[in-house]
């Protein structure tokens with residue numbers, strides 16, 4: 001997409017969702033990495049309920065790497081997939097200690113080499129906690145970005161590349177946050193509220209004149 005149009009769309013979404021940011025609570029890159037890993041198949045609100053006790057007990061990678069699995073499971077059980085997440089958290093913490101002095105590395109390659117850390121999680125941490133531009137693509141970003149014509153296709157990596165090519169790096173993280181909020185509040189999967197959409201004149205999905213909630217077909221992801 002033309003960079004000027006992409007910028008116009010993102011500016012409109014940022015005006016509609018001022019202060020768009022991750023809704024996960026964190027104080028350090030380590031806490032955001034843990035919270036983001038826990039948010040898989042869960043909600044930010046649910047994760048924010050369990051992380052205060054979790055971070056009080058395991059404030060850094062060294063402490064988490066020494067955790068007893070059953071103790072960790074008990075703290076995160078309500079986020080779902082708790083055994084799988086416990087294995088990933090313990091593996092991640094051990095590798096941070098072994099290879100990175102206990103710190104979270106500020107590079108995509110190093111982050112995605114950690115157990116349980118995919119590209120989306122890495123981009124969240126890079127963009128929000130480490131000052132490195134990142135464009136996380138979740139299901140909301142995938143849906144809204146393609147409806148708006150910012151990208152095409154269903155491959156998150158390709159969508160990330162297309163949007164990043166159309167926007168300055170300084171906007172990537174904010175743009176992702178705005179697209180996520182827009183997808184949650186306005187551009188819903190089956191009933192997008194097009195009449196409330198600040199970017200509707202540039203939208204390629206339903207007619208731009210749509211002035212009422214529409215029921216549309218969306219492939220399951």
Ligand code: SF4
Pocket residue numbers: 144147148186187188192193194197198199200203204205206208
């Ligand atoms: S006009 Fe409708 S479909 Fe297009 S981005 Fe806005 S809410 Fe989504």
